[in-house]
Amino acid sequence: xxxxxxxxxxxxRRLLDASPNAAICLQRRELAEHFACVPSQINYVLxxxxxxxxxxxxxxxxxxxxxxxxxxLDLNRDKVLQLLEMRQSLAGQNxxxxxxxxxxxxxxxxxxxxxxxxxxxKAVISFEQQKRDDVLEIFRGVMLSRMIEVLLHET
Amino acid sequence: xxxxxxxxxxxxRRLLDASPNAAICLQRRELAEHFACVPSQINYVLxxxxxxxxxxxxxxxxxxxxxxxxxxLDLNRDKVLQLLEMRQSLAGQNxxxxxxxxxxxxxxxxxxxxxxxxxxxKAVISFEQQKRDDVLEIFRGVMLSRMIEVLLHET
DNA sequence: CCCTCTTTGACCTTCGCTGACCATATCACT
DNA sequence: AGTGATATGGTCAGCGAAGGTCAAAGAGGG
Numbered sequence: 001x002x003x004x005x006x007x008x009x010x011x012x013r014r015l016l017d018a019s020p021n022a023a024i025c026l027q028r029r030e031l032a033e034h035f036a037c038v039p040s041q042i043n044y045v046l047x048x049x050x051x052x053x054x055x056x057x058x059x060x061x062x063x064x065x066x067x068x069x070x071x072x073l074d075l076n077r078d079k080v081l082q083l084l085e086m087r088q089s090l091a092g093q094n095x096x097x098x099x100x101x102x103x104x105x106x107x108x109x110x111x112x113x114x115x116x117x118x119x120x121x122k123a124v125i126s127f128e129q130q131k132r133d134d135v136l137e138i139f140r141g142v143m144l145s146r147m148i149e150v151l152l153h154e155t
Numbered sequence: 156x157x158x159x160x161x162x163x164x165x166x167x168r169r170l171l172d173a174s175p176n177a178a179i180c181l182q183r184r185e186l187a188e189h190f191a192c193v194p195s196q197i198n199y200v201l202x203x204x205x206x207x208x209x210x211x212x213x214x215x216x217x218x219x220x221x222x223x224x225x226x227x228l229d230l231n232r233d234k235v236l237q238l239l240e241m242r243q244s245l246a247g248q249n250x251x252x253x254x255x256x257x258x259x260x261x262x263x264x265x266x267x268x269x270x271x272x273x274x275x276x277k278a279v280i281s282f283e284q285q286k287r288d289d290v291l292e293i294f295r296g297v298m299l300s301r302m303i304e305v306l307l308h309e310t
Numbered sequence: 311c312c313c314t315c316t317t318t319g320a321c322c323t324t325c326g327c328t329g330a331c332c333a334t335a336t337c338a339c340t
Numbered sequence: 341a342g343t344g345a346t347a348t349g350g351t352c353a354g355c356g357a358a359g360g361t362c363a364a365a366g367a368g369g370g
Contacts, residue, residue: 003219005327039348039349043351063336064337064347065336158367159316160315183358184359194317195360216324217360218323218324220325220357220360223359299314
């Protein structure tokens with residue numbers, strides 16, 4: 001990780017791994033000092049890396065004795081039910097690319113789908129704006145092609 | 156190689172040869188500086204020389220700490236070859252549902268994808284004619300939803 | 311001369327990082 | 341209890357540093 005945000009993310013993940021209940025509590029100011037950066041950098045990391053879509057929960061408190069509490073949510077129980085719920089929450093929604101990708105990422109993290117399967121899914125959802133109108137006509141081929149491309153990435 | 160693109164291609168290939176795992180990570184700007192050319196020249200080289208068809212894989216990231224990651228696939232491995240061929244065979248084609256499904260079936264039979272993965276793929280390709288124009292807008296959510304449904308049937 | 315491949319530069323998008331300014335909790339003193 | 345000081349954390353706009361895209365100009369070979 002050559003950039004700060006990456007280092008901080010790694011650091012926090014390490015802490016979470018080391019924690020018995022996948023939950024840690026720390027201070028923004030301290031963390032910022034540790035990495036010699038402005039405190040708001042911590043917020044940047046939290047809001048880009050430790051989102052709900054990725055399966056994290058962040059609580060905080062201001063003022064004297066303030067803190068950040070970061071928890072990694074456990075998806076392993078009642079997988080089917082949770083999948084169903086997720087599916088409900090997705091149905092008909094107009095997902096942003098970012099959210100969709102994070103979601104797949106989370107599925108993989110939770111081991112609900114394999115890495116390959118996650119990649120397949122991302123291949124399908126991460127198409128960019130296609131201006132052409134006839135896109136749908138050739139869509140099948142394009143999507144298949146993309147999915148195979150994903151498998152190639154696997155080697 | 157008297158032209159720039161050729162030199163850059165050679166340079167990158169040398170780096171790949173020297174790399175133990177046939178993968179390198181570099182910066183577009185740096186490389187461009189090294190060859191005293193505009194950065195976009197690098198993109199030209201990558202998009203004409205290091206394509207999937209030629210057995211290369213290029214990933215990248217923007218912003219501070221951005222990079223280009225170039226990998227050479229091991230073309231001797233049967234699976235990669237098969238995948239490449241199969242992918243080639245449907246380039247630009249306008250597949251019927253039947254053909255597309257058969258195709259996935261072959262992938263599974265050839266053990267190139269697991270049964271689960273095959274199901275994922277079928278879920279994506281087997282949508283019926285959608286005449287609506289706004290389909291693309293909700294497409295992401297719908298597709299994700301369908302793929303999760305498949306996984307549910309699996310569990 | 312024409313066609314294809316190269317090269318370039320203008321303009322765009324994404325990501326990381328910072329600092330000014332805001333909100334809220336605790337504490338100390340009256 | 342009230343109130344101001346102190347100590348946290350939160351938000352947001354903006355800058356700078358990558359890489360991406362595209363169209364037009366240039367170069368070379370038939």
